[in-house]
Amino acid sequence: MKYLYGDRCYYCTRKFGQNLVRTLDHLRPLSRGGTHHLWNLVLSCPKCNNAKSDRTWFEYFLTEEYHRRLNNGLRAIPEKPPRPKIEVIASLEF
Ligand SMILES: [Zn+2]
DSSP: TTTTTTTTTTOOOOOOOTTBBEEEEESGGGTTOOOOOOOGGGOOHHHHHHHHTTTTOOOOOTSSSHHHHHHHHHHHSOOSSOOOHHHHEEEHOO
């Protein structure tokens, strides 16, 4: 699972480690007809897993709570992502 999603929480994108444990989350909760199939499972931090509760991933993405948590999680990511290589883009043929 951790190779599928880069070992980050699927929801807040924080990286798992000593201070952040992995939990398995069902995109569609079992209580809502979800299954244990791989395509219904993601790795999630405990806080996101609890916050999502028995909502589907899509219902959770629409909540204000999710966006607040996402903003908190994104602070862990470097502010300036590496710039895309313009010369590679310019050499593409259409
Ligand atoms: Zn999370």
